[in-house]
Amino acid sequence: MAVVAAAAGWLLRLRAAGAEGHWRRFRGVGLARGFLHPSATVEDAAQRRQVAHFTFQPDPEPREYGQTQKMNLFQSVTSALDNSLAKDPTAVIFGEDVAFGGVFRCTVGLRDKYGKDRVFNTPLCEQGIVGFGIGIAVTGATAIAEIQFADYIFPAFDQIVNEAAKYRYRSGDLFNCGSLTIRSPWGCVGHGALYHSQSPEAFFAHCPGIKVVIPRSPFQAKGLLLSCIEDKNPCIFFEPKILYRAAAEQVPIEPYNIPLSQAEVIQEGSDVTLVAWGTQVHVIREVASMAKEKLGVSCEVIDLRTIIPWDVDTVCKSVIKTGRLLISHEAPLTGGFASEISSTVQMFNYAICCVELPLYGKPCSIL
Amino acid sequence: MAVAIAAARVWRPNRGLSQAALLLLWRPGARGLARSHPHRQQQQFSSLDDKPQFPGASAEFIDKLEFIQPNVISGIPIYRVMDRQGQIINPSEDPHLPKEKVLKLYKSMTLLNTMDRILYESQRQGRISFYMTNYGEEGTHVGSAAALDNTDLVFGQYREAGVLMYRDYPLELFMAQCYGNISDLGKGRQMPVHYGCKERHFVTISSPLATQIPQAVGAAYAAKRANANRVVICYFGEGAASEGDAHAGFNFAATLECPIIFFCRNNGYAISTPTSEQYRGDGIAARGPGYGIMSIRVDGNDVFAVYNATKEARRRAVAENQPFLIEAMTYRIGHHSTSDDSSAYRSVDEVNYWDKQDHPISRLRHYLLSQGWWDEEQEKAWRKQSRKKVMEAFEQAERKPKPNPNLLFSDVYQEMPAQLRKQQESLARHLQTYGEHYPLEHFDKRGLQCFPDFSTAEAPPLARMIYP
Numbered sequence A: 001m002a003v004v005a006a007a008a009g010w011l012l013r014l015r016a017a018g019a020e021g022h023w024r025r026f027r028g029v030g031l032a033r034g035f036l037h038p039s040a041t042v043e044d045a046a047q048r049r050q051v052a053h054f055t056f057q058p059d060p061e062p063r064e065y066g067q068t069q070k071m072n073l074f075q076s077v078t079s080a081l082d083n084s085l086a087k088d089p090t091a092v093i094f095g096e097d098v099a100f101g102g103v104f105r106c107t108v109g110l111r112d113k114y115g116k117d118r119v120f121n122t123p124l125c126e127q128g129i130v131g132f133g134i135g136i137a138v139t140g141a142t143a144i145a146e147i148q149f150a151d152y153i154f155p156a157f158d159q160i161v162n163e164a165a166k167y168r169y170r171s172g173d174l175f176n177c178g179s180l181t182i183r184s185p186w187g188c189v190g191h192g193a194l195y196h197s198q199s200p201e202a203f204f205a206h207c208p209g210i211k212v213v214i215p216r217s218p219f220q221a222k223g224l225l226l227s228c229i230e231d232k233n234p235c236i237f238f239e240p241k242i243l244y245r246a247a248a249e250q251v252p253i254e255p256y257n258i259p260l261s262q263a264e265v266i267q268e269g270s271d272v273t274l275v276a277w278g279t280q281v282h283v284i285r286e287v288a289s290m291a292k293e294k295l296g297v298s299c300e301v302i303d304l305r306t307i308i309p310w311d312v313d314t315v316c317k318s319v320i321k322t323g324r325l326l327i328s329h330e331a332p333l334t335g336g337f338a339s340e341i342s343s344t345v346q347m348f349n350y351a352i353c354c355v356e357l358p359l360y361g362k363p364c365s366i367l
Numbered sequence B: 001m002a003v004a005i006a007a008a009r010v011w012r013p014n015r016g017l018s019q020a021a022l023l024l025l026w027r028p029g030a031r032g033l034a035r036s037h038p039h040r041q042q043q044q045f046s047s048l049d050d051k052p053q054f055p056g057a058s059a060e061f062i063d064k065l066e067f068i069q070p071n072v073i074s075g076i077p078i079y080r081v082m083d084r085q086g087q088i089i090n091p092s093e094d095p096h097l098p099k100e101k102v103l104k105l106y107k108s109m110t111l112l113n114t115m116d117r118i119l120y121e122s123q124r125q126g127r128i129s130f131y132m133t134n135y136g137e138e139g140t141h142v143g144s145a146a147a148l149d150n151t152d153l154v155f156g157q158y159r160e161a162g163v164l165m166y167r168d169y170p171l172e173l174f175m176a177q178c179y180g181n182i183s184d185l186g187k188g189r190q191m192p193v194h195y196g197c198k199e200r201h202f203v204t205i206s207s208p209l210a211t212q213i214p215q216a217v218g219a220a221y222a223a224k225r226a227n228a229n230r231v232v233i234c235y236f237g238e239g240a241a242s243e244g245d246a247h248a249g250f251n252f253a254a255t256l257e258c259p260i261i262f263f264c265r266n267n268g269y270a271i272s273t274p275t276s277e278q279y280r281g282d283g284i285a286a287r288g289p290g291y292g293i294m295s296i297r298v299d300g301n302d303v304f305a306v307y308n309a310t311k312e313a314r315r316r317a318v319a320e321n322q323p324f325l326i327e328a329m330t331y332r333i334g335h336h337s338t339s340d341d342s343s344a345y346r347s348v349d350e351v352n353y354w355d356k357q358d359h360p361i362s363r364l365r366h367y368l369l370s371q372g373w374w375d376e377e378q379e380k381a382w383r384k385q386s387r388k389k390v391m392e393a394f395e396q397a398e399r400k401p402k403p404n405p406n407l408l409f410s411d412v413y414q415e416m417p418a419q420l421r422k423q424q425e426s427l428a429r430h431l432q433t434y435g436e437h438y439p440l441e442h443f444d445k446r447g448l449q450c451f452p453d454f455s456t457a458e459a460p461p462l463a464r465m466i467y468p
Helices: A002-024 A030-036 A073-087 A110-114 A126-138 A154-170 A201-205 A218-230 A280-295 A312-322 A337-355 B002-011 B018-025 B030-036 B099-124 B138-147 B161-166 B171-179 B212-225 B244-255 B285-291 B303-320 B348-357 B360-371 B376-399 B418-437 B462-466
Strands: A068-072 A092-095 A119-121 A143-146 A180-186 A211-213 A235-240 A248-252 A264-267 A272-276 A299-303 A306-308 A324-327 B153-155 B232-237 B260-266 B294-299 B324-329
Touching (some): A073 A110, A073 A235, A073 A248, A110 A119, A126 A143, A126 A154, A126 B212, A126 B244, A154 A180, A180 A218, A201 A211, A201 A306, A201 A337, A211 A218, A218 A248, A264 A280, A272 A280, A272 A312, A299 A312, A312 A324, A312 A337, A312 B418, A324 A337, B099 B138, B099 B161, B099 B171, B099 B360, B138 B161, B138 B260, B138 B324, B153 B212, B171 B376, B212 B232, B212 B260, B244 B260, B244 B285, B260 B303, B285 B294, B294 B303, B303 B324, B303 B360
Parallel strands (some): A092 A143, A180 A235, A211 A235, A272 A299, A272 A324, B153 B232, B232 B260, B260 B324, B294 B324
Antiparallel strands (some): A068 A248, A211 A306, A264 A299
C-alpha cells in the first residue's frame, strides 16, 4: 500500500513538473484560450491585465524645505508619521495590521523605532478604532488611526459624524478631539471592484466639524498629512492607493506643512477651469495638455486638496476669469462633491452676473 | 508533567527519543502560565506534542461532543454588603467609611432626588423642554463616585448626574444646562441633562448610546501611557450594552490592557424594552469573561457594595493595567424621560415595590440611623434646606437670558472657517430685518448687529448676494 502511495506520489510530482511549463503559458487572459486550443502558440495570449491609464506627473523638486529624497506615496506617509512620532511624544499610531508595517507598507519600521506602546494593532473593528482614537484625543494626546480601506470606514461613520465632528461644539469647547487624524487608502486601483476602490469623501463633506484632505502626490501627501496631524480639528486623510507605488518624486526629509483648506492652481489658463483631487488630478492634467494641443483651449487646473472646508475663493476667482468650470472625480456622480462645488460656484456667478460687473461679462457654464 | 511522560510511554512505545524529547519540549508552566496569567500568550510551536497547537485557544482536546449550556437560571451572584433594611450582613465587608463621607453620600443622593423632582415638574410646566430623572439609581452614582479619585475621568451615558452631584457640581450649573441659559458651560447647544464639566473630569454627555465606551478605552490607554495613575470609568445601561460600540470597547480594553472600569447600570428597562428582550444570556457581567475581563455583579441599590467593588476595581485596574466590569443591578423607578409614560409597559405595583422596599436612599438612611449619625429632626431640616437650595437655583436659572445666537456658529471647528462666518453674518442680517418674528428679548444680543442698516438704497456687497 505504501509502495502504491509512493508511486502515485512520484507520478503526480512528475506530472506537475511537466505541466508547469505547459501551464505557465496560459496565465492571465490567455488561460481561456489555452483551454480551448492547447497546442496553439500562446505568446500573443500572454496579455497583461488592462488597468486604468494615467501618468503620474511629479512636481518639480521642492527647494525650500532642505534635503530631499526620492519617495513614493507610502514612503512619504511613513516619513510624515516618523516626523510626527519623533516630534510629539504623545503621538500613537494604531489600526489593523499597522504593527508589521501595514498592508500598504505605510508604517514600516515605526514600531521598532518608537515602541509597541506607540505603534500597535487593534482588533478588527473600525467603530472601535475610531472611538478609541477619539478617546485618546480627548485626553490631549495625538491619535493617528488607520482604517485599512476607505470602503470599510462606514462602521465608524457614527463615531466620526455624531461624535468626533461634534465633540467641541456640543461641549461648548470644554472638550474636543482635535488631535485625532484618521488615515485611509482611497480610490480606484484598477482591480479593487466594489470594496477596495471607493471614494467616500462626499459622505463626510456633509458633516461640519471634520476636515477631509486628499493629496495628489508624495510631496503633497507628507505636507498635508503633517498639517492634518497638527490641526486642532479631527481630520480624515484619504491616500490614493494607486499612487502608493506609482507616484514617486523628491520629497523633503524634514517635516514641513502644506496648509489645509487651500486649493492649488497647478496650471494657469484662461478658457476653462478644471477642478479635481487625488489621482484624478493627473488625468485632468493630461486632459489639459490634450485640450491645448488638439483644441487650442487654455485650461486652468486646480487641485482642491481639502474637500471640507473647501477653498471657495480660489475656485470662484478662477471661474470669474475663465467663465467655465469642469469638475472631475472618481466617486459616483449623484451627490458627489462636484455638485457642492458647482452649486456654490453657480450661486456666486449668478451674483456676479446680477451685479453686471462689466469686466466679467462672460457667459457662465458649469460642467 | 509526570502524567505527560507516562502518557508518552503508552502512546509512543517505539520512539526511544520520546521521553527525552518531551522533557525538552515541555516548558514547565507554559500552559499553566497561559491560564493563570491575565494575558493569553502565543504558545510555542512544538510539532511532536499531541496537544493542541492552535494559536487561537489555550485548551485541551476532548473526544466527547458536548455543547456548553449557558447558565441563566443561576447566574453570577450579586455582591451586597447591606440587607434591604440597611443592616451590614458580613461585618468584614463593611468599608467603615467615616461619618462625613457617609453623610456626603446620603446628602448627594437626596439632593439629586430633590432636584429631579423639581426639574421633572418644570418640564411638565413647560419651563424646560425635556428631563430625565435618576430615581432608584442614585446609589450606583454616588457609591462609585466615592470610590474614585476626583481626577479620574468619567464617561457617562445620561443617567449619572449623581456622579457630578457627588463631585460638587453646583446646582446653578445643572439648572443652566437644563434651561440652556447664558451660564451653561455647554453654551446652550444640547438638550437638557447633557452635562459636562472639564474641572470635575466629567466628559460631556452625548445622546447616541454606547459611543462613549470605546472612547473611554482610548482615554484609559492614554492615561496608562502618561503614567497618570488615573483610572477611567465608563457608565452605560444594560440596553446600551447591546450596541456594537460596547463590544468594541470591551475587546479593545482587554487586548490593549487599559486601566478602565466598565460600570453597567442594569436597571431592568431600556425605555420600554425589558431585559428579557434585551439579552438572553446572564446579563452583562457574564460577557466580561468572554473578553478576558475581570467581572462582578453587585447590588446597585447598596451604596457600600457599589463602593467596595469600585474601590477594588480601581486599585487593581491602575496597578495591573487591565479592565474591570461591574454590573450594578438596580431598578429604574422613574419613567425613561419626560417623553415617556412607563405605565404603558409596567405595573404600578412593580414600581412601588422598588420605591418602598428596596431603595438606595432608604437603605443608607437606615444605616445612618442605626449608627446614630442621623435622626428625624436632621432629616426634616435637610429636606427643607435641600429644597430651598434647589428652588433658589431654579428661580435664578429661569430669569437668565439665553446665549447669543452668534454661538450657533462657533466651536464647530477650533477656528471659524469662511463659510460659517458668512452664514453667521447672514443670520445677523436676517435678524436685523425680521427680528420681530423671533423671541430675541430672551437672548443675549451683544455683538449681534454687525452690519450697517441696509434700508438706504445702495448696491449690496457681494457676500450678501451669496448668502441673503
